[in-house]
Amino acid sequence: MKLKNKVAIITGAATGIGRATAVLFAKEGAKTVLADVNVKEANETVNLVNNAGGETIFVEADVSKEADVKRMVEKTMEKYGRIDILVNNAGVVLVKPAEETTEQDVDKVISVNFKGVFFGCKHVIPIMKRQGGGVIVNIASVSGHIGQVNHAVYGGTKGGVIAMSRALAVELAPFKIRVNSISPGAVDTPMLRGDVKTEAARRGVSEEEIKREFEEQGLLKRWAKPEEIAQGILYLASDDSSYITGGDILIDGGWTAQ
Numbered sequence: 001m002k003l004k005n006k007v008a009i010i011t012g013a014a015t016g017i018g019r020a021t022a023v024l025f026a027k028e029g030a031k032t033v034l035a036d037v038n039v040k041e042a043n044e045t046v047n048l049v050n051n052a053g054g055e056t057i058f059v060e061a062d063v064s065k066e067a068d069v070k071r072m073v074e075k076t077m078e079k080y081g082r083i084d085i086l087v088n089n090a091g092v093v094l095v096k097p098a099e100e101t102t103e104q105d106v107d108k109v110i111s112v113n114f115k116g117v118f119f120g121c122k123h124v125i126p127i128m129k130r131q132g133g134g135v136i137v138n139i140a141s142v143s144g145h146i147g148q149v150n151h152a153v154y155g156g157t158k159g160g161v162i163a164m165s166r167a168l169a170v171e172l173a174p175f176k177i178r179v180n181s182i183s184p185g186a187v188d189t190p191m192l193r194g195d196v197k198t199e200a201a202r203r204g205v206s207e208e209e210i211k212r213e214f215e216e217q218g219l220l221k222r223w224a225k226p227e228e229i230a231q232g233i234l235y236l237a238s239d240d241s242s243y244i245t246g247g248d249i250l251i252d253g254g255w256t257a258q
């Protein structure tokens with residue numbers, strides 16, 4: 001049990017990578033707080049965590065709103081009295097040509113993917129400082145490393161998350177708070193399925209064709225399972241990675257190696 005008695009907040013835990021991380025953390029002994037805007041799917045994650053023998057609570061929170069993030073952190077302190085790990089995973093994607101992208105689109109993606117990550121970090125810092133340490137894992141993307149067509153705003157936020165994590169690692173190292181990011185490639189989640197649907201409709205081709213294109217991007221020629229990303233998050237959240245801070249781990253099936 002790599003996270004025995006550790007308290008972890010996981011945002012965006014209702015589906016996909018966040019859900020897989022919640023279940024894995026439960027199996028590894030963590031007590032978790034799961035945050036999301038999707039209450040229905042989050043309740044299903046809570047059931048899965050309970051079935052895995054984990055202790056958890058759900059907090060409905062929109063990470064793009066600082067007041068919600070503050071409340072999420074307060075609820076965690078009320079319930080468990082400490083925070084060892086924060087996984088900033090909540091995110092939204094936007095696949096659109098730049099010239100069709102509206103101001104609202106830009107605001108939405110920046111609010112969730114960039115501001116949401118920042119607010120999470122900001123509000124756990126004083127607690128982790130008081131405790132004498134902690135770990136933050138932020139979920140970025142291959143989009144933060146390479147250019148992807150129709151992903152300018154999304155990729156911009158993910159590049160921002162990588163840079164933010166690095167800067168915070170520098171700022172927080174004196175307080176024994178490690179900060180790292182993970183950059184997944186194509187992962188089989190509702191987000192990627194939605195992406196495929198949008199792109200297929202836009203180009204008037206079948207979803208199967210777009211899926212195959214995504215699969216071809218990586219050297220391994222398949223999508224990752226959310227569980228394969230969760231393993232990386234576990235590594236960065238646990239003491240196994242005690243000498244890693246300010247880093248980014250690509251879990252992309254070799255996508256960016258080419």
Ligand SMILES: NC(=O)c1ccc[n+]([C@@H]2O[C@H](COP(=O)([O-])OP(=O)(O)OC[C@H]3O[C@@H](n4cnc5c(N)ncnc54)[C@H](O)[C@@H]3O)[C@@H](O)[C@H]2O)c1
Pocket residue numbers: 011012013014015016017018035036037038061062063064089090091092093112116139140141142183184185186187188189190191192
């Ligand atoms: N799936 C991929 O291929 C892929 C690739 C690279 C990076 N990522 C990143 O991984 C993370 C998880 O994505 P996923 O693929 O599991 O997608 P997903 O859509 O299954 O999960 C994202 C979760 O975030 C939640 N969320 C969205 N907006 C929120 C908000 N304002 N406040 C709180 N929760 C909110 C959603 O309800 C959902 O439960 C995201 O940051 C995403 O950008 C995904």
